[in-house]
Amino acid sequence: MGSEYWLYLSMILFTVGSLVVLLRRNAIIVFMGVELMLNAANLAFVALARQNGSLDGQVVALFVMLVAAAEVVIGLAIIMAIYRTRRSASVDDANLLKY
Amino acid sequence: MTDVLPWLVIGVPLAMSFVLLLGGRALDRGAPWLGVLASAASAVLGIVLFVDLLGRPAEDRSVTSATFEWIPAGSFQLSAGLLVDPLSIAFVLLITVVGTLIHVYSVEYMRHDASKRRFFAYLNLFVAAMLLLVLADSFLLLFIGWEGVGLASYLLIGFWNHRPDYARAAKKAFVVNRVGDFGLALAIMAMFAVFGTVTYSGVFGAVEGAGEGWLTVIGLLLVLGAAGKSAQFPLQSWLLDAMAGPTPVSALIHAATMVTAGVYLVVRSGPIFEGAPVAALTVAIVGAITLVMGAVIGTVKDDIKRALAASTMSQIGYMMLAAGLGPAGYVFAIFHLLTHGFFKAGMFLGAGSVMHGMNDQVDMRRFGRLDSVMRVTWVTFAVGWLAILGVPPFSGFWSKDGIIEVAFEGEGVKPWILGSVALIGAGITAYYMSRLFFMTFHGRRRWSTEGEHAVHPHESPWLMTVPMIVLAVGSAGLGWYLYAGKRFESWLEPVVGAVEPEPHVLPVPWIIGLTLVAVAVGLVIAARNYAVQEVPVTVPPTRALGRAARADLYQDDVNEVAVVAPTRAFARGLREVEDDYLAAGVRGLAGGLGRVGAGWGRLQTGFARSYALSMLGGVVLVVGALLVVRL
Numbered sequence: 057m058g059s060e061y062w063l064y065l066s067m068i069l070f071t072v073g074s075l076v077v078l079l080r081r082n083a084i085i086v087f088m089g090v091e092l093m094l095n096a097a098n099l100a101f102v103a104l105a106r107q108n109g110s111l112d113g114q115v116v117a118l119f120v121m122l123v124a125a126a127e128v129v130i131g132l133a134i135i136m137a138i139y140r141t142r143r144s145a146s147v148d149d150a151n152l153l154k155y
Numbered sequence: 156m157t158d159v160l161p162w163l164v165i166g167v168p169l170a171m172s173f174v175l176l177l178g179g180r181a182l183d184r185g186a187p188w189l190g191v192l193a194s195a196a197s198a199v200l201g202i203v204l205f206v207d208l209l210g211r212p213a214e215d216r217s218v219t220s221a222t223f224e225w226i227p228a229g230s231f232q233l234s235a236g237l238l239v240d241p242l243s244i245a246f247v248l249l250i251t252v253v254g255t256l257i258h259v260y261s262v263e264y265m266r267h268d269a270s271k272r273r274f275f276a277y278l279n280l281f282v283a284a285m286l287l288l289v290l291a292d293s294f295l296l297l298f299i300g301w302e303g304v305g306l307a308s309y310l311l312i313g314f315w316n317h318r319p320d321y322a323r324a325a326k327k328a329f330v331v332n333r334v335g336d337f338g339l340a341l342a343i344m345a346m347f348a349v350f351g352t353v354t355y356s357g358v359f360g361a362v363e364g365a366g367e368g369w370l371t372v373i374g375l376l377l378v379l380g381a382a383g384k385s386a387q388f389p390l391q392s393w394l395l396d397a398m399a400g401p402t403p404v405s406a407l408i409h410a411a412t413m414v415t416a417g418v419y420l421v422v423r424s425g426p427i428f429e430g431a432p433v434a435a436l437t438v439a440i441v442g443a444i445t446l447v448m449g450a451v452i453g454t455v456k457d458d459i460k461r462a463l464a465a466s467t468m469s470q471i472g473y474m475m476l477a478a479g480l481g482p483a484g485y486v487f488a489i490f491h492l493l494t495h496g497f498f499k500a501g502m503f504l505g506a507g508s509v510m511h512g513m514n515d516q517v518d519m520r521r522f523g524r525l526d527s528v529m530r531v532t533w534v535t536f537a538v539g540w541l542a543i544l545g546v547p548p549f550s551g552f553w554s555k556d557g558i559i560e561v562a563f564e565g566e567g568v569k570p571w572i573l574g575s576v577a578l579i580g581a582g583i584t585a586y587y588m589s590r591l592f593f594m595t596f597h598g599r600r601r602w603s604t605e606g607e608h609a610v611h612p613h614e615s616p617w618l619m620t621v622p623m624i625v626l627a628v629g630s631a632g633l634g635w636y637l638y639a640g641k642r643f644e645s646w647l648e649p650v651v652g653a654v655e656p657e658p659h660v661l662p663v664p665w666i667i668g669l670t671l672v673a674v675a676v677g678l679v680i681a682a683r684n685y686a687v688q689e690v691p692v693t694v695p696p697t698r699a700l701g702r703a704a705r706a707d708l709y710q711d712d713v714n715e716v717a718v719v720a721p722t723r724a725f726a727r728g729l730r731e732v733e734d735d736y737l738a739a740g741v742r743g744l745a746g747g748l749g750r751v752g753a754g755w756g757r758l759q760t761g762f763a764r765s766y767a768l769s770m771l772g773g774v775v776l777v778v779g780a781l782l783v784v785r786l
Binding site for chain 2: 074077078086147148150151152153154155
């Protein structure tokens with residue numbers, strides 16, 4: 057099986073993820089969209105690494121996972137804190153930081 | 156040992172001044188004696204250096220001590236070292252010995268001053284800076300000391316700075332000095348540009364090969380520097396106001412030492428002036444003008460300290476006049492500087508003693524007949540008075556008469572003009588100093604022990620009288636001692652060069668005789684006006700010259716019109732240009748940028764999803780652009 061299918065899958069996943077980020081208001085869901093995008097990128101890395109017979113892409117995918125894990129911890133903590141004070145997890149409600 | 160010693164001479168008072176300044180209240184009680192101690196230690200070290208120098212043969216009497224790399228900058232290498240030679244050691248002895256005496260005097264004089272710790276710290280700072288000035292082996296190091304004494308002078312003139320007029324006097328001294336310092340700084344830069352070095356040995360070694368034009372420029376700039384520090388025309392206006400400082404300060408800084416730094420500078424730079432006759436003549440003319448100006452102002456001053464200050468101006472004028480006349484003059488300039496240091500410091504201390512007994516009264520019209528109540532002050536002051544008059548055998552006679560003789564040396568009209576100015580100056584000096592002396596100590600007594608202005612004059616305590624007595628002994632004997640057998644002349648010879656006697660335009664005995672006649676005339680007129688006749692308590696109406704002299708020959712008004720007003724107008728003009736054009740442009744630019752920023756700030760909506768969209772759009776744009784370029 058050629059690696060172009062993996063790339064198609066990655067593209068679809070990335071598109072879905074970005075649409076989720078742009079269209080949904082619930083912060084948790086938006087967060088999941090972000091995760092989807094990250095993993096789409098991971099998939100592309102791994103697929104291309106395999107195609108080129110190089111380990112670099114694999115290593116980058118590992119790093120991305122690591123960073124994503126850290127990011128989830130902080131992101132969820134922020135969402136929790138916002139939810140506690142404002143009783144809402146909508147990203148549109150958290151709009152005080154502006155001009 | 157001799158390597159470290161000169162640094163110690165400077166270091167001890169410097170360290171003490173920092174200890175006193177930083178030591179806090181704990182040192183308040185001990186401060187005066189600590190100050191005396193530092194100054195005395197410096198004097199002892201100075202004497203050791205002197206004895207060491209004395210033990211060497213004449214041609215070896217120039218010791219440059221431990222140098223260190225001060226400014227290593229590429230091809231420019233400047234090492235800082237101290238030069239001990241007959242000229243600098245003469246100054247070291249004057250500064251430390253007279254300085255120590257005045258420190259002792261100040262212990263009593265400042266006894267009741269709350270901030271005497273600060274006073275002694277500044278006094279020590281001054282001694283250290285002045286020693287650095289005279290011991291430096293390069294013009295740049297001299298400049299450090301030069302600025303240091305300016306700072307100490309400023310701090311001490313304004314010592315009682317709760318009085319606004321005193322603070323203003325300090326500021327005036329500082330600003331006028333700055334003009335002179337500017338001249339000196341430019342002279343040093345010019346030396347560097349022309350000779351590539353600023354050490355004495357380097358500059359004087361290169362003078363031979365330099366053009367007269369550059370030497371004249373450097374010489375004139377040096378004269379400007381010397382005029383500022385030594386209160387010479389046209390930068391003389393600060394000295395009279397500088398009397399706002401405590402009297403010991405006037406004695407030490409504004410009579411004996413700092414104001415003579417200009418004379419030192421000229422004599423030290425002798426080789427430069429030798430190559431630039433125009434600059435040397437300028438020195439002599441500046442001296443001649445100031446000597447007359449000071450003398451004329453001195454004839455009408457009723458404030459005892461101001462009268463003495465005018466006399467200082469005039470006497471330094473004599474030194475400058477001599478310093479402008481070449482090696483023969485250098486010897487007498489420095490000789491007069493030393494004797495003047497003694498008798499003028501002594502008289503200032505005497506004036507301080509009178510003020511001490513008269514509730515700080517300085518108006519001589521309220522003195523009179525003080526000889527019977529202040530015996531010691533009267534006798535010591537009388538010695539100083541006879542010395543400055545140039546009555547033989549007191550010290551002023553030997554030095555001042557020497558200057559007048561040198562002024563009559565040479566050919567053409569120059570010796571006639573300079574000589575007669577010096578001669579007439581001697582007559583006026585005799586008049587105003589006798590006036591001061593008679594108004595203070597003789598005539599009718601114009602004070603009372605009762606009523607509104609009650610005073611109880613009394614002799615000052617021994618801590619004050621002892622320094623006065625020592626200085627009086629110096630004023631009486633120093634001149635003869637140094638003159639006899641040409642002691643001082645041969646002592647200075649390694650520095651200033653051999654003196655070749657030139658023909659006088661008048662026979663020497665004539666000159667001496669005429670001088671003594673002029674002095675006698677001045678003395679007799681003063682005695683008739685101020686000892687025999689009544690001295691009115693209020694100022695009598697005087698003729699135009701008297702009024703002008705009373706107003707310090709309008710020196711402040713001249714400065715105001717000629718310098719201050721144009722500078723103000725220029726500054727105002729610049730400010731308008733700045734306000735109307737430059738600042739307007741800058742303000743417009745800032746306003747425009749601010750508006751642009753405010754407009755773009757609208758993009759910051761606070762909606763995270765719109766940020767995400769713009770990011771995505773940005774990524775698409777960047778990737779699209781990359782693709783377009785690559786394909």
